[in-house]
Amino acid sequence: MFDGGKKREIAIVREMVAAMNDHDADRVASLLGDNPRFVDSHGEWLEGRDDVIAATRRFLDMDRSFKLHIEHSTHHDGEVLLRGHVTSDQPAMATDTLWRARIKRGKVVYWQSYGSPNAPHLARMLKPTMETRQPA
Numbered sequence: 001m002f003d004g005g006k007k008r009e010i011a012i013v014r015e016m017v018a019a020m021n022d023h024d025a026d027r028v029a030s031l032l033g034d035n036p037r038f039v040d041s042h043g044e045w046l047e048g049r050d051d052v053i054a055a056t057r058r059f060l061d062m063d064r065s066f067k068l069h070i071e072h073s074t075h076h077d078g079e080v081l082l083r084g085h086v087t088s089d090q091p092a093m094a095t096d097t098l099w100r101a102r103i104k105r106g107k108v109v110y111w112q113s114y115g116s117p118n119a120p121h122l123a124r125m126l127k128p129t130m131e132t133r134q135p136a
Helices: 003-021 025-031 049-062 122-126
Strands: 032-039 045-047 067-076 079-087 096-104 107-114
Touching: 003 025, 003 067, 003 079, 003 096, 003 107, 025 032, 025 049, 032 049, 045 049, 045 122, 049 122
Parallel strands: 032 107
Antiparallel strands: 032 045, 067 079, 079 096, 096 107
């Protein structure tokens, strides 16, 4: 991938962070690919556009103070890697965190958080009608 592609992917991920920080679920939805997977800090995940969008809406409504603060971003082996911290009214969420994202055709198709082991099981909490997948 050319350097411009890497910069574009980092910019898309930073736009996702801005949409999350603005609590703008519609903008988050516009950045998602057809079959995204969101993985929480416990390795559990939600998958599928409709389910991820529904979970994102619930999450953004449940913690109006939630914000991602990115201190460093880089592109490595086809993934955007972020380091920073979260501010939140929920103490278990307010922690230093790493994130990993994959972009395909200009859309976010994978998002994973690596926060505190004390963080809530977000995939379980936010699951819609489908079963939340758990790591093997």
